[in-house]
Amino acid sequence: MTSPRARGTQAPPRRFFWAQVVVGAAFFLLAARLWQLQVLSGDHYFRKSADNFVKELPLLATRGQILDRKGRVLADNRPSYDVYVTPRFFTEDSLAELVRDLHLEVEGVESLKAKVAGKHGLDRFRQVEVLSDVSRDDLAILESDSLALPGVSVTASAHREYPEGTLAAHLLGYMNEITAEELSAHREQGYHPGDFIGRSGLEREWESYLRGKDGSERVVVDAKGRRKSDLEASELESLIGGPARIEPQPGDDLETTIDLDTQRIVENALKPHHSAAAAVIDVETGRVLALASWPEPDPNALTGHLSRAEMAALIADPARPLIDKTVRENYFPGSTFKVVPALAGLESRMVDPDERVICHGAIQFGRRWFHCVEPHGPVNLHLALVESCNVFFYGVGDKLGLDRMAETARDLGFGAPPGLGINGEVPGFIPTMDFYKRQGAFQKGVVLNTAIGQGSVKVTVLQLAMAYAAIANGGRLYVPQLVDKIVTPSGQVVQELEPRLRRVLAATPDELAQIRSALFDAVNAPKGTSYAARIPGLEVAGKTGTAQVGNHRVREAAGSALADHAWFASFAPARHPKIAVVVLVEHGGFGAKSATPAAMEIYRHYFAEVAPQDAPHARLTEGRRGSPGAAQPR
Amino acid sequence: MINELRKLRAQFDWFLAGAILAIVAIGLVNLYSATRVAPHGRYTQQLGWESAWLVVFTATAAVDYRAFERLAYALYGVGVVLLVAVLVGGKVVKGSSRWLSLGPVSIQPSELAKLAVIIALAKLFSGDPMDLQLRPWRYVAAALGLLGLPLLLVMKQPDLGTALIIFLIGMTVMMVVSLELHVKLLVLGGEAIAGVAMVLFKLHGYQKKRLMTFLDPSLDPSGAGWHARQAIFAVGSGRWTGKGWLHGTQNQLQFLPEHWTDFPFAVWAEEWGFLGCLILLGCYLFLILWALNIAAEARDRFAQVVCVGCAALLFWHVFFNIGMVAGILPVVGVTLPLVSYGGSSLLTVMIALGLLMNVSIRRYAY
Secondary structure, three states: OOOHHHHHHOOOHHHHHHHHHHHHHHHHHHHHHHHHHHHHOHHHHHHHHHHHHEEEEEEOOOOOOEEOOOOOEEEEEEEEEEEEEOHHHOOHHHHHHHHHHHOOOHHHHHHHHHHHHOOOHHHHHOOEEEEEEEOHHHHHHHHHOHHHOOOEEEEEEEEEEOOOOOOOHHHHOOEEEOOHHHHHHOHHHOOOOOOEEEOOHHHHHOHHHHHOEOEEEEEEEOOOOOEOOOOOHHHHHHHHOOOOEEOOEOOOEEEEOOOHHHHHHHHHHHOOOOOEEEEEEEOOOOEEEEEEEEOOOOHHHHHOOOOHHHHHHHHHOOOOOOOOOOOOOOEOOHHHHHHHHHHHHHHHOOOOOOOOEEEOOEEEEOOEEEEOOOOOEEEOHHHHHHHOOHHHHHHHHHHHOHHHHHHHHHHOOOOOOOOOOOOOOOOOEOOOHHHHHHHOOOOHHHHHHHHOOOOOOEEOHHHHHHHHHHHHOOOEEEEOEOEEEEEOOOOOEEEEOOOEEEEEOOOOHHHHHHHHHHHHHHHHOOOOOOHHHOOOOOOOEEEEEEEOOOOOOOOOOOOOOOOOEEEEEEEEOOOOOOEEEEEEEOOOOOHHHHHHHHHHHHHHHHHHHHOHHHOHHHHHHOOOOOOOHHHOOO | OHHHHHHHHHHOOHHHHHHHHHHHHHHHHHHHHHOOOOOOOHHHHHHHHHHHHHHHHHHHHHOOHHHHHHOHHHHHHHHHHHHHHHHHHOEEEOOEEEEEEEOOEEEOHHHHHHHHHHHHHHHHHOOOHHHHHHOHHHHHHHHHHHHHHHHHHHHHOOOHHHHHHHHHHHHHHHHHOOOOHHHHHHHHHHHHHHHHHHHHHHOOHHHHHHHHHHHOHHHOOOOHHHHHHHHHHHHHHOOOOOOOOOOOHHHHOOOOOOOOOOOHHHHHHHHHHHHHHHHHHHHHHHHHHHHHHHHHHOOOHHHHHHHHHHHHHHHHHHHHHHHHHOOOOOOOOOOOOOOOOOHHHHHHHHHHHHHHHHHHHOOOOO
16 A cells, blocks of 8 residues: 555546446436336326236126016026137137137128237237127037137126017017117216117116116236235235225116016917007006017027128018017007097087988098998997998098097097107107198098098007007096016015006096997997907907008908008907007908907907906806996997 | 454455345345245245355455456456357357356356456556556557457347446446546547447347337337336335335236346335335445445555446446336346346356455455
């Protein structure tokens, strides 16, 4: 140290001083950066690191059941096997193997490829659902072949099932996968991609009750997405920062007013026909016991996978299986509408029930001839309804005018949706003078045609049923009721729905009794239009209708695409009405030929199997003998 | 004997030893946590190395450094031969041939090359200072030659991190020896240009990608950028006091890449927080400043340059490793001295520390 040589060889100490300053500055820089990351942005990165390992798995809520009025299940859930693919481990070979195992079509393969190809980065480790609800046979094949299928797994989940098949298909509706637009629109309601959502019928309208609330489970995963289950519960909670599991709340069950047996009876009665619809209403409450549109699509097929070809076939089917013909379709009511001018005439006292008109089979107004089915001879209001005389009602229509008829029609609920609440009810149409003035095409003829349910009058099957139920029960027009109760899975009643009266008709009880009497004789008097189709002892009161299809002169044979639609609107038992039944057979020809027999079948089975206590003969055996008083022909 | 021990106690550098022990202790605590999810045996393997290299450290400190001075070019030659050997017969791992099997053990000659360069440069610059003043370019040319040969061999492997460290050590040494300022500036400028050129032309595909993703991490959020991003999440999420030992989620759930070799600092930062980081940074800062103090007090020019070289080695390793983890420098494979897992890098650092101790013990000798 003291040797001059040693001192001479030493670099000046200040050199190391500056080196030390540089080192110090560099360390200060590092410390400053750490301060920035850990102190200034620490909370931000803490959340980021938590996002890394906390994975939220949805716990899907069980969808509520749809039950009939006696608690029998119409819509249920069953396990379904869904195929998932983890893109990171999914190879060309396993794709080929999957296609071979499941016999996938080109369309399916393309959508599968698209689902897998869209994933990048960490998303490639996440499972993607590629096929839902494969059959048990396919499941067995996939499981036995799992070694050749890297990246493919099968998971069980709940799938909607309609145990009665097509029964009440339009009422129940169906479900399918939520679309991207719906997903963004309903984000707050907690929908996830791949969820199913009610598409029509009760499934759609009562979605919010049936659906329940999904829960979630937050789990800790490592960088490869593997779930860490060996962590202690307390450590897990501290990592996740809250409860790990939120239990799902199952959806509520819907107890409907539908009676499974009655629905089946109705559908069996419609089955022989190409295209038909019917409604059965409890006249005392407006509850819908059965509502059927034939043919019906299978909701199980619609809820599962339907190929494009199958869907196209359903849409192209001339019998329109996807349309609910009870509420969604307008029809000319034909002669079933004659109760409207009849009631309007009585209410307004413009028609004397005893006044007789002679029907020669046709009548001339202006330069046009208006036809009847046959010359009826002298008829009064009662007989005109019984025999369905057009000539008489042309006169009534002429006397009342369009607007007076429209008033009563609206009073009976026509021209506005009845309020069933599903499947987008159409309002029908009741023409007024105002309408024709705006159209600029008013002719006297439209008034006459309106009186016999042609012209521009349009009604729905359900409207007609509600109107006839109101005539049957003495003038109370109800809102059709389909849902009776909403019940939690544990049996607690969430909401109980009461029958809702829409209005009390303007007609007096006596006037309605006159109509009922005429409707009774229309079935039970030898000259009545439905006499030939009656079943003795059922005491049905009802009116046939034959609605022209298009503007043709030639009468086509029943079943032809141009044949008239056949109607029968009715209630029974005539003296103490319990149910109203309306049947429409598209292209069925004369009402009495196809619609009335179908309705009679419904009554016969209903009073024999569903409600024997309500059957007319049941009361007969109780000692109330004699024909119903209100049904005496005048 | 007693006398010699008493003398050793008086001359022994307790501050240097203390700093080393503190860092080793931190490293072992941290590595225990980092290797919990690693393949089995890493931790005991590291313990084994540390014990074995303690012997090497003691031996390096015990032998008079003038022996190293005499054998400087021979040691340098051995280093170069090993580098050539690894290129010819080394194991190829992940596209690089870095490992040389010597019987049961594998070593990375590029690690030892750092020491060879330090000793050779020290020998070169320990000559007559007047000669250095008169003919600076001769020395600069010789230094560049001594530096360039191993550098090219390492880049050939390729091992970007080690090449970078060798380059920086050489540059640092030339900045502190007695050369005129203008010479230094010219050398600095030339080396900077050469460095940039090499980085641009010699980089492997994955190295280029790493560099590009460092410049713009959004280029590839799940590939090369993913590692860097996860390391930053780990560091940042440690906040003030950390998540606690063995409770770092980024670490335990394996979101950190290669975290026992290149990213142990991320584990430390996550589990011990900013305060823990300050402690570790403080230890390193003290160690490096102390190394420069030893250099300043060294008896001769050779010892002085060796100490500066060793300090430079420690400094650049620490600066690049932590800078890389903290996201201010690109991801290059540079280990954290005494904390990273790995036998070869640990051996290099232990020998460097042994050299420092050697010089420190002998600063008042003769």
